[in-house]
Amino acid sequence: MKTLIKNGQVYMNRHFEKKDLLLDDRKIAVIGDFLEPEDADTAVYDAEGCYVTPGFIDVHTHGGFGVDVNAATQEDYEKIGHFFAKEGTTSWHCSILTDTEEQTDWCIKEAVKHYETNTAAGQPHGNCADLMGIHLEGPFLASEYKGAMPEYLLRTADMPLLKHYQETAGGFIHYITVSPEVAGIPEHVKDITEMGIKVAIGHSGADYATSWKCIDAGAAAATHTFNAMRLFHQHEPAIMGAVLESDVYCEAICDGRHLHPGSVRFLLKMKGYDRVIAITDSIMAAGLPDGNYKLGVNDVIVEEGDAKLKDGTRAGSTLTTGQAFRNLMKFTGESPEKILPLLTENPATMLGLQNSIGFIGEGRDADVLIMDSEFQIKETFVKGRRII
Incomplete structure (x- = not known):
């Protein structure tokens, strides 16, 4: 179960920065710029205009x-x-x-x-x-x-x-x-x-x-x-x-x-x-x-x-x-x-x-929120799984 969250303003080190996150096997596997899906099974979520924070x-x-x-x-x-x-x-x-x-x-x-x-x-x-x-x-x-x-x-x-x-x-x-x-x-x-x-x-x-x-x-x-x-x-x-x-x-x-x-x-x-x-x-x-x-x-x-x-x-x-x-x-x-x-x-x-x-970082649990510009919850990921 892999998810690539792209283009969001990610909360790390107590400030927001535009980054991509790859969630893989319950963990945040990679944080980087311009990441691409690793394979066809990777779901991609475009968080453009949204805030990405720890759960x-x-x-x-x-x-x-x-x-x-x-x-x-x-x-x-x-x-x-x-x-x-x-x-x-x-x-x-x-x-x-x-x-x-x-x-x-x-x-x-x-x-x-x-x-x-x-x-x-x-x-x-x-x-x-x-x-x-x-x-x-x-x-x-x-x-x-x-x-x-x-x-x-x-x-x-x-x-x-x-x-x-x-x-x-x-x-x-x-x-x-x-x-x-x-x-x-x-x-x-x-x-x-x-x-x-x-x-x-x-x-x-x-x-x-x-x-x-x-x-x-x-x-x-x-x-x-x-x-x-x-x-x-x-x-x-x-x-x-x-x-x-x-x-x-x-x-x-x-x-x-x-x-x-x-x-x-x-x-x-x-x-x-x-x-x-x-x-x-x-x-x-x-x-x-x-x-x-x-x-x-x-x-x-x-x-x-x-x-x-x-x-x-x-x-x-x-x-x-x-x-x-x-x-x-x-x-x-x-x-x-x-x-x-x-x-x-x-x-x-x-x-x-x-x-x-409690923090976003590589190797930490993939508990992630995506919030809109009014800080309403749009999406929740728990241990890498998108809550539906």
């Missing part, structure tokens, strides 16, 4: 297009992954909301079955975004800042349980959200990291000192920064102060609802454009009309695209990565060159996957 990476999403991750079968992952890919996402984490042990086990197994199908040796990748891992949002979270988490399922740090989940997943759990103030968490951040799981802190009212214990122990990120989080006070900077002061990556939901555009600009000013990761935190309602939906065990009402529980608590979003990219340019007034790392390089680097995804 977007969404490290935190609960679903879309009618599929809730907590209820998703192996087949559902194909459906949701196809929707994500058409909206610009080429790599994603399925975020499992805090649930019963039995349901969490089931969710993990279905995700792994989908992943194994799409990475089987010698098989072409499916017609969908690449599921790169599992994100557990909980269950080691603080009840005071639980958001949409079912309080009766929250618990203190339980390493045997997490080890069981990771063994069930075959190591496929790559990311977890924990609250620093939950009993046992600061002492176990290092242990969690050694399981191959990146730690994000959030859903938290932790004080400044406790938050720093987790950061010093290896926490890599903050979950949907400013949302479900104790805010800054000059006498007690709290988790927000620690997150902003440190070098951890900050997730941000840039839908214009979770964060005011001024808050987005403030976060970028404080952290810099190399430490913010745009996420969707989307639910099954993404891509669908207003109505009644589910988020794990929760009933969610979506009105004018805004997802909330019956008590008014915001419950995820209906955002896509493509819209987040356009929103960020609008909110900041910055160029696409400056915004793109928030959806590509930064999440890849946080996860330690920068040699495979």
Whole structure:
């Protein structure tokens, strides 16, 4: 399966340059000028007048297009992954909301079955975004800042349980959200990291000192920064102060609802454009009309695209990565060159996957977007396969 993308403005080294790309066997094989098809089996795509960028990476999403991750079968992952890919996402984490042990086990197994199908040796990748891992949002979270988490399922740090989940997943759990103030968490951040799981802190009212214990122990990120989080006070900077002061990556939901555009600009000013990761935190309602939906065990009402529980608590979003990219340019007034790392390089680097995804370069995975002059997604290639 070879594709030659010609005449596009290709994003490399944080600027656009007219280049041709040859995609071959899931990889970007050649980047050059005036490339020609290697043989009659090479498909040619003319990207004249278009932008060619790395595919977007969404490290935190609960679903879309009618599929809730907590209820998703192996087949559902194909459906949701196809929707994500058409909206610009080429790599994603399925975020499992805090649930019963039995349901969490089931969710993990279905995700792994989908992943194994799409990475089987010698098989072409499916017609969908690449599921790169599992994100557990909980269950080691603080009840005071639980958001949409079912309080009766929250618990203190339980390493045997997490080890069981990771063994069930075959190591496929790559990311977890924990609250620093939950009993046992600061002492176990290092242990969690050694399981191959990146730690994000959030859903938290932790004080400044406790938050720093987790950061010093290896926490890599903050979950949907400013949302479900104790805010800054000059006498007690709290988790927000620690997150902003440190070098951890900050997730941000840039839908214009979770964060005011001024808050987005403030976060970028404080952290810099190399430490913010745009996420969707989307639910099954993404891509669908207003109505009644589910988020794990929760009933969610979506009105004018805004997802909330019956008590008014915001419950995820209906955002896509493509819209987040356009929103960020609008909110900041910055160029696409400056915004793109928030959806590509930064999440890849946080996860330690920068040699495979998040960048366009020879030998890297052929996860590529073609966008028109208005930065609408025209075509998506996942591991070299054009999504149809």
